[in-house]
Amino acid sequence: WTGSLRQRVASVVAPWYLHSAIDVLWVSGERQRQLARRLGYAGARCWSGYYACDWDRFADVYRRVGSARPRAFLYVGRYVPIKGLDILLTAYRQYRAQVTDPWPLICVGSGEQEVLLQGVEGVYNQGFVQPQDLPEQMAQASAFVLPSRREPWGVVVQEAAAAGMPLICSDVCGAAVHLLQDGYNGYLFESGNASHLSDCMGRVTEAPLAHWEAMSKRSHQLSAQYTPHRWADTLIQGVKSWIACMR
Incomplete structure (x- = not known):
């Protein structure tokens, strides 16, 4: 819920248009649940946990690699303005000027x-990577960064958490509400604030090392909120509950 004009109009007309066609909304997380509630979907009519990554494949990185991975930051996402790549690069330049032994950025x-990636010292552009090869990319870095200007959810945040990576996310990332606790398994920064991001890095x-290992473990634990098994269980139990409500 952002309070936009479009959303406000939808909340008014939903009882006449949505409710007759849609029985249940299955949302990804709390921010989407807030919108669903304003549209008149609550209780048994609103399920959470719509998105779940291939958890076992990424969790295997955590179990297999642990702390024995290169010290590097990792960004995974489209190279477009809404993802905040320019913010990340500005922050990374500041970061390199502030620390004595800077990590590379993959x-x-x-x-x-x-x-924008060309010629930036310490930045390595891997280009597009097939989804099945992404776990190995996460095995080659020690922290994940998502600097988005807008990010309703962000499945990649859960993938990185499952792989045991401390997280650095902008405060607009929907998945961070559930998967990132500031100072516990990473850091949350104000979207668009390159200096704040640089400080977090x-x-x-x-x-x-002991603190990094603790953050890694906590990320992995938080990622277990969303698994294919829990997704299937939500579907089965949700259908059963809805049928019971209709009787």
Whole structure:
């Protein structure tokens, strides 16, 4: 829920148009649940946990690699303005100027802003990577960064958490509401604030190994909120509950 004119109009007309055609809304998380509630969907009419990554494949990285992985930041996403790639690169330049032993930044993706990555010291552009190869990319880095300007959810956040990566996310990332606790398994920064992001990157870099390992473990644990098994269970139990309500 953002309070936009479109959403406000929808909340008014929903009883006449949506409710007659749609019985249940299955949403990804709390921010989407807020919108669903304003549209008149609550209780048995609103299910959570719509998105779930291939959890076992990414959890295997955590079990297999642990802390024995290269010290590097990882970004995975489209190279487009809405994803905040320019913000990340500005923050990364500031970060490199502030720390004595900066980590490299690995970028995975493609898009119109790919040219921004050229010639930036410490940045490695891997280009587009097939989904089945993404776990191995996460095994080659120690922290995940998602600097989006707008991100209703972000499945990649759960993938990185399952792989045991401390997270650095902008405060517009919907998945961060459930998967990132500031200072516990990573850091939350104000969207668009490159200096704040740079500071967060520095805090991860300077963290003692024991603290990094604790954040890694906590990310992995939080990621288990969403698995294919729980997705299937939500569907089965949700249908049963809805049928019971209709009787």
